[in-house]
Amino acid sequence: MNGICIGVDIGMAARAFQLPVSYRSVANGVVIDVRPFAVGLTFLSVLALFLLSGQTLNLIGIPYDATGGSPLLKIHPATYLAMLALAAWIVTDGGLSGFLNRVWRQSPGLLVLFLATGFLTFQVLFVQKTPISQVTDNFVLTACLFAALIRLGPGEMRLFALVVQAILVINSLLGYAEVLGGFRLTPLYVNGAVLDWDWRATALLGHPLMNAMTTAVCLVSLALGAGPFGRGPRLALVMFHFGALFFFGGRTAIVLSAAALIAIAAFLGAHLVLGRRFPLIASAAAILAATLLMIGVILVVDGGLIDRIIGRFLDDEGSAMARVAMLSIFRDMSWQEIVFGPNVAAVKAMLPKIGTPLAIESAYIGFVAYYGGFVTLFFLMGLAAFFAEFVRRFGSPVLIPLGMYFLISTAVSSFSTKSLELALLTTLIITAFACRRQHVERPRPC
Numbered sequence: 001m002n003g004i005c006i007g008v009d010i011g012m013a014a015r016a017f018q019l020p021v022s023y024r025s026v027a028n029g030v031v032i033d034v035r036p037f038a039v040g041l042t043f044l045s046v047l048a049l050f051l052l053s054g055q056t057l058n059l060i061g062i063p064y065d066a067t068g069g070s071p072l073l074k075i076h077p078a079t080y081l082a083m084l085a086l087a088a089w090i091v092t093d094g095g096l097s098g099f100l101n102r103v104w105r106q107s108p109g110l111l112v113l114f115l116a117t118g119f120l121t122f123q124v125l126f127v128q129k130t131p132i133s134q135v136t137d138n139f140v141l142t143a144c145l146f147a148a149l150i151r152l153g154p155g156e157m158r159l160f161a162l163v164v165q166a167i168l169v170i171n172s173l174l175g176y177a178e179v180l181g182g183f184r185l186t187p188l189y190v191n192g193a194v195l196d197w198d199w200r201a202t203a204l205l206g207h208p209l210m211n212a213m214t215t216a217v218c219l220v221s222l223a224l225g226a227g228p229f230g231r232g233p234r235l236a237l238v239m240f241h242f243g244a245l246f247f248f249g250g251r252t253a254i255v256l257s258a259a260a261l262i263a264i265a266a267f268l269g270a271h272l273v274l275g276r277r278f279p280l281i282a283s284a285a286a287i288l289a290a291t292l293l294m295i296g297v298i299l300v301v302d303g304g305l306i307d308r309i310i311g312r313f314l315d316d317e318g319s320a321m322a323r324v325a326m327l328s329i330f331r332d333m334s335w336q337e338i339v340f341g342p343n344v345a346a347v348k349a350m351l352p353k354i355g356t357p358l359a360i361e362s363a364y365i366g367f368v369a370y371y372g373g374f375v376t377l378f379f380l381m382g383l384a385a386f387f388a389e390f391v392r393r394f395g396s397p398v399l400i401p402l403g404m405y406f407l408i409s410t411a412v413s414s415f416s417t418k419s420l421e422l423a424l425l426t427t428l429i430i431t432a433f434a435c436r437r438q439h440v441e442r443p444r445p446c
Contacts, residue, residue, distance in 0.1 A: 038088035039156060042148040045081035046160060049145075049423055050167045052077055053206025055186035065189075065418075074133040076420065082144035089148055107150065109389035113143050116382025123341060123375050130344050134418040142422040146389070149430045161228045161431040167204065168218050168428075169237070172244035175201040175211060179247040200249035205424070212250020213408050214424050215241050216257045217401045218432070223264050224397045226432035252411050256404045329360065329369050341372030363409040366416030394433040401429060 054065040057076075063069035064076065093099040103111050117139040124130050152160060178184055178201040186202050200208035219241035221227065222234045229237070242261070245254050329350055333342050347369050351360070360366035367376045390398045405425055408414075414421050 034088050035092045038085055038092055038148070039152065041081055041085035041088055042145075042152070043160065043163075045078045045085055045141075045145065045148070046164065046427055048076070048078035048081055049141075049420060049427060050164065050171075051204060053186065053202075053204065053210075053420075054418075055188065055202060055206040056204075058189070059186055071131060071133070074131060074418075076137045076141065078420070078423065079136050079141040079144075082141050082148065082423075085148045086144040089151055092151075103147065107146070107389055109385040109387070109392075110143060110146055112382045112385035113139070113146075116379045117143060120371070120375060120379055123371060128341055128344055128371075137418050137420060138415045138422055141420070142426050143386075145423055146386075146426050146430065149427065149434075150393075152434075157431065157434045158228050161435045164428060164431045165218075165227060165229070165237075168215065168241070171204045171211065172215060172241050174203040175215075175244040175247040178203065201247045203248075208248045209250050209253075209412050210419075210421060210424075212245055212248040212253035213405065213412075213421060214428065215244055215248060216250070216253035216404055216408070217425060217428055219245075220257060220260045220264075220401050220404060221429065221432045223261055224400060224436075226397075226436040228435040250408075252408050253404075256407055260400055260404065329365075337372070338368070339373045341375060342369070344370055360416065361412055363412065363414035363416045366413055370416060390429055390433075394429070394436070398429060398433055401425075 054076075057064035058066050062073055064074060090096055090099040093102055100111070117135065120139070121132065121135050124132055124135055149157075149160070174185055179199060184202050185204070186206060188198060188200075188202055188207070198208075201211065202208060203211050205211045205214060219238045222229070222241070223238045225234070227234060227237075238261070242257060245257060329347065330338055332350070337343070360369055364376070364380075367379070371379070387402055390402060405421075409421070413419070
């Protein structure tokens with residue numbers, strides 16, 4: 001009896017300290033279940049993506065966007081974690097052949113993105129001989145996260161969605177607090193100098209325009225019924241995030257979000273006119289949200305922020321002129337350079353001359369300028385196939401946030417430079433719309 005008790009105690013102690021890798025014995029040997037480990041790595045990569053901006057990494061001493069340092073430090077921690085998660089999911093699928101077979105059957109657009117990224121990697125490493133971090137953080141991270149997130153179960157997906165939405169609520173709250181309180185969580189640098197004159201909030205995601213894009217996609221997705229919340233909380237969050245857009249100062253995001261919300265409201269209003277019933281809690285939430293919105297508008301006007309916002313629209317500080325002047329980047333290139341890729345160092349040397357010292361303020365023009373027209377055409381076809389996966393999985397409503405991202409990226413550098421925007425977009429849409437598919441609400445009569 002004592003031996004049996006000792007054996008039970010040892011077994012309980014072993015389970016108490018069990019790692020995310022579980023073991024079970026079978027006739028042919030020991031089988032290792034790495035799925036919990038894959039889920040954990042995916043969760044860590046999502047946390048790193050949303051909580052460790054480039055500005056935050058620079059602030060803690062990692063020269064992610066700064067000059068100097070090891071090339072390995074120029075790659076975001078989320079990319080390393082996502083690649084490890086992908087390796088664990090490949091093992092879970094039974095090896096590389098099983099993984100590729102599953103991707104081909106279930107997500108062919110993802111496989112096309114992997115091929116396009118491989119082609120771009122060859123161009124960067126062997127033709128242009130430039131750093132690889134731009135490719136890894138933009139596209140490898142995005143592809144790895146997509147492959148990992150679509151393998152989550154319903155309960156895991158709901159947990160991921162709740163975490164992502166909670167982080168974005170904190171992010172918007174920081175946007176309000178930074179501007180109204182006159183401080184910044186992380187400083188905003190341009191060419192090594194702090195932008196003291198820029199009042200826009202940086203919050204968790206680092207750059208004001210990154211915050212604006214992500215917040216806009218989030219609030220429109222919630223307005224479309226995505227996310228792990230009921231109607232009332234969703235409506236309140238939509239109003240809360242829309243107000244935060246003004247503190248991030250993204251003009252394109254503000255205009256597109258307002259247009260999308262008006263279109264969605266008009267569609268729902270037409271259904272109500274035609275006799276569709278609505279739940280009482282939704283109408284109460286709408287009244288409360290409208291009241292809070294009016295209070296917020298009064299506070300904004302009283303605090304003088306409305307003058308800054310109007311100033312952003314009336315005086316863009318040369319941004320519009322720079323977007324016109326960026327087309328002159330091709331003037332001194334030969335047609336071979338335009339088609340097959342120019343000297344990247346020469347292109348960056350020309351940027352200050354045309355009024356865009358940091359980057360070309362259009363993802364698509366910038367991609368042609370940095371990689372050439374042939375590579376751009378090939379890669380954008382791969383990106384279109386990848387975006388088609390979202391539509392195939394989540395239906396036509398996902399076209400609205402995707403279309404917003406497409407329009408916003410025409411006015412910012414986005415994925416033509418090192419950026420986390422595509423990974424943020426992918427994670428946000430998958431977690432939000434997967435929950436929308438799993439939780440179908442039945443309205444009760446008012």
